Amino acid sequence: MGSTGPARRVRLVLAAVVVVATACGCGAPRERIDGASAVASSFAEAARSGDGTAMCALLARGTREELARSEGTTCDKAVVEQRLSTVGPVREVDVHGLRAMARFEGDTLFLSRFSTGWKVVAAGCVPRPGQPYRCRVKGG
Amino acid sequence: MSDRPARRESRRGNRRGRRGPVLGFLHDNGLTLAFLTGFLVVLVAQAFAGRAEFNAQLVSEGLEPVSFGSYVTSSDFAVDVTENWQSEYLQFFLYVFGTVWLVQRGSPESKELHRVGTESDEDQRVGAHARADSPRWAAAPGLRGLVYSRSLGLVMGGIFLLTWLAQSVTGVAAYNEQQLRQLQDPIGWSRYLTSADFWSRTLQNWQSELLAVASMAILSVYLRQRGSPESKPVGAAHHATGVEG
Numbered sequence: 177m178g179s180t181g182p183a184r185r186v187r188l189v190l191a192a193v194v195v196v197a198t199a200c201g202c203g204a205p206r207e208r209i210d211g212a213s214a215v216a217s218s219f220a221e222a223a224r225s226g227d228g229t230a231m232c233a234l235l236a237r238g239t240r241e242e243l244a245r246s247e248g249t250t251c252d253k254a255v256v257e258q259r260l261s262t263v264g265p266v267r268e269v270d271v272h273g274l275r276a277m278a279r280f281e282g283d284t285l286f287l288s289r290f291s292t293g294w295k296v297v298a299a300g301c302v303p304r305p306g307q308p309y310r311c312r313v314k315g316g
Numbered sequence: 317m318s319d320r321p322a323r324r325e326s327r328r329g330n331r332r333g334r335r336g337p338v339l340g341f342l343h344d345n346g347l348t349l350a351f352l353t354g355f356l357v358v359l360v361a362q363a364f365a366g367r368a369e370f371n372a373q374l375v376s377e378g379l380e381p382v383s384f385g386s387y388v389t390s391s392d393f394a395v396d397v398t399e400n401w402q403s404e405y406l407q408f409f410l411y412v413f414g415t416v417w418l419v420q421r422g423s424p425e426s427k428e429l430h431r432v433g434t435e436s437d438e439d440q441r442v443g444a445h446a447r448a449d450s451p452r453w454a455a456a457p458g459l460r461g462l463v464y465s466r467s468l469g470l471v472m473g474g475i476f477l478l479t480w481l482a483q484s485v486t487g488v489a490a491y492n493e494q495q496l497r498q499l500q501d502p503i504g505w506s507r508y509l510t511s512a513d514f515w516s517r518t519l520q521n522w523q524s525e526l527l528a529v530a531s532m533a534i535l536s537v538y539l540r541q542r543g544s545p546e547s548k549p550v551g552a553a554h555h556a557t558g559v560e561g
């Protein structure tokens with residue numbers, strides 16, 4: 177049975193809304209969620225094994241530079257000294273446009289997508305009611 | 317008397333013939349085509365200006381600027397566009413419906429004071445009073461006739477609701493992207509509908525549209541624009557209502 181006129185029109189309108197929502201980056205495509213999730217997991221794995229070089233490779237340049245500047249040492253040493261509690265698997269990844277947040281047990285990461293892929297812009301973040309997260313590692 | 321419209325059409329046809337089909341089409345649809353062209357030019361200009369502003373903000377936050385293609389498909393651009401669209405369609409929806417019941421003495425935007433309301437079938441040439449050249453649905457009985465009699469307002473109102481919905485969907489996406497840039501939690505669509513961001517974007521557009529309509533209604537009582545159907549003839553009295561130039 178074919179659909180009736182009004183029903184078909186309603187479906188067309190809904191389809192148009194979905195197309196607009198997808199085209200404008202309002203809904204996050206699977207590929208973006210998977211990309212952000214993979215980088216967050218790699219960062220957590222590097223944090224668990226104390227691999228500062230790997231962690232710094234996953235940090236955004238501004239974050240890397242700010243960390244080294246504020247600690248007065250190299251990024252790979254400074255990031256390990258932060259003793260981030262990024263443990264366990266990623267519990268939730270929320271992607272909006274070119275920004276994402278990844279929640280772990282006891283830690284939250286904020287990520288941005290660059291031309292070189294997803295990078296961590298802030299780590300070691302804990303929520304504060306009505307205010308931005310307090311992050312031990314973040315850009316200037 | 318009755319052959320006047322036919323003679324006018326014939327004269328129009330002759331003029332079109334002299335201009336050729338393309339120029340004739342451009343002449344006959346100049347108002348729509350000029351405004352549509354202007355719309356597209358200004359939309360592209362908005363995209364360039366919007367991208368420059370957006371990128372300046374990203375760079376100041378230590379983030380990468382986005383390409384033109386990325387910007388025009390971003391929620392940031394989409395919400396800036398749709399918030400203006402919804403208010404324009406709301407303006408015309410309110411104007412179309414409001415002028416059925418509200419009048420302004422002396423304004424060409426208003427009908428005559430004694431014609432308030434939906435008027436008689438005879439005045440509106442509907443049902444049994446439809447003429448040979450009336451739209452087919454004007455003569456249709458029941459729901460078809462009822463809907464067609466209000467189709468302009470319904471379509472304007474429908475587009476308003478759809479563009480307002482689009483503003484809310486693109487708005488929450490843009491808002492959440494900004495929230496994440498500022499290391500804050502994103503929010504859901506229903507919570508966004510009660511947020512200051514949604515209502516600030518909405519109301520700043522509504523107030524300007526309402527001001528424009530009120531200004532047009534009252535200024536056109538006393539001021540004239542020679543040759544414009546939006547104005548009374550230059551020599552028309554200030555108290556003359558429902559007269560177009």
